[in-house]
Amino acid sequence: METRDGRTVAAGAGELPRLTAADVAKVAAQARLRFTDEELEQLSGQLSDILRMAAELKAVDTEGVEPTAHGIPVYNVMRDDIPVPSMPQADVLSGAPEAKDGYFKVPRILEEA
Amino acid sequence: MALYDLTAHELRQQLDSGELTSRELTEALLERIEQLDGTLGAYITVAAEEALEQARAYDEARAKGEATHPLGGIPVALKDNLVTRGLRTTAASRMLENWVPPYDATVVERLRSVKAPVLGKTNMDEFAMGGSTETSAFKVARNPWDLERVPGGSSGGSAIAVAAGLAVWALGSDTGGSIRQPAAFCGVVGMKPTYGRVSRYGLIAFASSLDQIGPFTRDVTDCALALNLICGFDPRDSTSVNLEVPDFTKALRVEPKGLRIGVPVEYLNQPVDPDVRAALDKALKLLEENGAVIKEVSLPSLQYALHVYYLIAPAEASSNLARFDGVRYGLRVPAADVTRMMEETRSKGFGPEVKRRIILGTYVLSAGHYDAYYKKASQVRTLMRRDFEQAFKEVDVLFAPTTSSTAFRLGEKTQDPLSMYMTDYFTIPVNLAGLPGLSLPCGVDKGGLPIGLQIIGPPFGEEQVLKAAYTYEQLAWPKGAGRHWRAGREVAVDVR
Numbered sequence: 001m002e003t004r005d006g007r008t009v010a011a012g013a014g015e016l017p018r019l020t021a022a023d024v025a026k027v028a029a030q031a032r033l034r035f036t037d038e039e040l041e042q043l044s045g046q047l048s049d050i051l052r053m054a055a056e057l058k059a060v061d062t063e064g065v066e067p068t069a070h071g072i073p074v075y076n077v078m079r080d081d082i083p084v085p086s087m088p089q090a091d092v093l094s095g096a097p098e099a100k101d102g103y104f105k106v107p108r109i110l111e112e113a
Numbered sequence: 114m115a116l117y118d119l120t121a122h123e124l125r126q127q128l129d130s131g132e133l134t135s136r137e138l139t140e141a142l143l144e145r146i147e148q149l150d151g152t153l154g155a156y157i158t159v160a161a162e163e164a165l166e167q168a169r170a171y172d173e174a175r176a177k178g179e180a181t182h183p184l185g186g187i188p189v190a191l192k193d194n195l196v197t198r199g200l201r202t203t204a205a206s207r208m209l210e211n212w213v214p215p216y217d218a219t220v221v222e223r224l225r226s227v228k229a230p231v232l233g234k235t236n237m238d239e240f241a242m243g244g245s246t247e248t249s250a251f252k253v254a255r256n257p258w259d260l261e262r263v264p265g266g267s268s269g270g271s272a273i274a275v276a277a278g279l280a281v282w283a284l285g286s287d288t289g290g291s292i293r294q295p296a297a298f299c300g301v302v303g304m305k306p307t308y309g310r311v312s313r314y315g316l317i318a319f320a321s322s323l324d325q326i327g328p329f330t331r332d333v334t335d336c337a338l339a340l341n342l343i344c345g346f347d348p349r350d351s352t353s354v355n356l357e358v359p360d361f362t363k364a365l366r367v368e369p370k371g372l373r374i375g376v377p378v379e380y381l382n383q384p385v386d387p388d389v390r391a392a393l394d395k396a397l398k399l400l401e402e403n404g405a406v407i408k409e410v411s412l413p414s415l416q417y418a419l420h421v422y423y424l425i426a427p428a429e430a431s432s433n434l435a436r437f438d439g440v441r442y443g444l445r446v447p448a449a450d451v452t453r454m455m456e457e458t459r460s461k462g463f464g465p466e467v468k469r470r471i472i473l474g475t476y477v478l479s480a481g482h483y484d485a486y487y488k489k490a491s492q493v494r495t496l497m498r499r500d501f502e503q504a505f506k507e508v509d510v511l512f513a514p515t516t517s518s519t520a521f522r523l524g525e526k527t528q529d530p531l532s533m534y535m536t537d538y539f540t541i542p543v544n545l546a547g548l549p550g551l552s553l554p555c556g557v558d559k560g561g562l563p564i565g566l567q568i569i570g571p572p573f574g575e576e577q578v579l580k581a582a583y584t585y586e587q588l589a590w591p592k593g594a595g596r597h598w599r600a601g602r603e604v605a606v607d608v609r
Contacts, residue, residue: 027472027475028472030479032438032452033456033459033471035468047469049530050423050473050531054423054490056417056420057420057421060417060489066495067488067495068491068492068495068498069491070308071546071548074352079351080348092215094215095212095214104440106440106454107450107451107453107454108451
């Protein structure tokens with residue numbers, strides 16, 4: 001839900017989060033995915049169910065608790081600074097759908113002036 | 114007993130004495146795959162020629178006295194999300210249907226270094242997202258104990274291969290239970306080591322802070338042998354931990370006396386199938402009669418495991434899967450401009466479950482939602498780690514069911530994502546806290562389907578877990594571990 005200053009916050013008790021088909025379509029564009037209208041409807045229902053479950057976490061007191069990013073924290077991992085050969089360019093390009101002159105080739109990005 | 118029925122340590126004796134060659138063994142398993150895999154669907158790709166070539170190399174080295182590793186020459190199967198140089202690796206996705214990787218995962222290098230023939234790449238849920246192998250883009254995988262039931266997932270193919278004798282052992286990956294749950298459903302041993310124990314280099318990433326590679330074997334002894342081979346620091350995985358790796362076979366001791374076993378009350382209060390509960394109680398009673406101390410412990414945060422997991426895993430997945438854009442490798446669906454090309458490629462290349470998680474993950478990571486979802490989940494994750502730390506001050510290992518029920522029917526849960534997600538209820542906390550967890554067979558239900566017992570240890574406590582597992586296994590199956598699954602498997606597969 002959106003607050004008056006435009007921030008989106010998780011819904012409180014009684015205001016259960018719900019993703020509409022339009023919300024899903026917006027997220028889909030960000031994730032470079034496309035769906036039919038029927039799929040959008042179905043996803044909005046399924047994702048709303050999952051978010052409603054997730055919203056139960058609001059009940060847990062996490063005041064002052066550091067978030068865990070990894071089960072077993074390791075910090076500032078450096079490997080020894082020894083030069084090693086990289087993967088040969090031909091190998092790197094071996095799986096490319098399209099390659100040219102040692103580069104990955106993609107469809108046009110910019111319009112011609 | 115047929116060759117495909119034996120454990121790696123049993124086969125070792127035959128290989129060492131010279132009465133069996135790796136080539137003969139590999140041929141026998143390839144023949145078994147040929148016979149049964151059309152029904153079981155364990156493999157996406159069978160690598161017969163490569164496996165036979167590796168077997169030949171092993172036999173030559175052995176003749177010269179050069180091949181000495183306990184798992185050398187013993188054929189193994191790999192989940193199809195472990196990249197193999199020159200051998201197609203699909204992650205069971207259309208996105209990678211024709212991808213031939215230019216490098217080997219670290220665990221694959223290790224297998225090659227001991228000349229273990231790789232029989233092929235096993236079926237799985239697409240990008241490891243699922244609990245039944247039903248999201249595989251390529252084929253249906255069936256439980257060898259009952260062909261109308263799922264093998265579990267996501268590493269379903271690896272579990273089938275080991276249970277039905279289509280490989281001696283196998284590797285899988287476990288993000289929320291993807292090794293332990295299919296091991297339970299198929300009646301074999303499956304272990305997720307501590308996060309950081311095994312290099313993830315070359316494992317196609319799903320949720321990077323949860324993923325871990327581990328083995329499927331037919332008994333606990335083989336599990337220890339497999340860990341000896343795959344564990345260890347790797348500079349190419351910055352989350353792998355630089356700790357000395359013990360000889361895990363030294364933990365294979367029957368020592369029930371004084372073993373402190375904790376049982377989380379939160380798990381006892383969960384609705385589980387009565388047969389599963391009875392099997393857990395029976396296992397605990399057996400150990401108690403032999404001198405173990407059983408104690409109920411409380412880990413209140415466990416009740417939020419699913420909530421946390423289904424925010425963190427999709428968030429990390431959406432980020433990891435952004436790399437599949439039709440540019441560098443994998444599928445490309447041509448289109449007029451680059452954005453449309455990416456949309457077409459991703460919409461055609463990913464299946465419904467993968468898309469569902471990408472959308473969910475993108476949503477919870479997006480501006481305005483991050484604190485309420487991802488950050489909150491990560492904080493509760495901290496509480497969960499603390500609960501486990503507290504519990505392991507009082508006990509050596511925790512016992513729990515691996516799953517609340519035995520294998521469910523094909524199609525039973527495919528329309529309801531939440532009920533499918535619930536199948537990971539007992540396994541997910543272990544990933545969130547980064548702990549080692551093992552599932553081993555502890556009986557069958559009234560329908561004759563295997564039940565899994567889960568043993569959980571503190572970080573880097575693999576030896577404690579293996580010792581408890583081995584102790585139970587030897588007490589429960591004194592005539593030799595593995596007999597149990599063999600009986601069931603013969604009914605389901607061979608008497609068809």
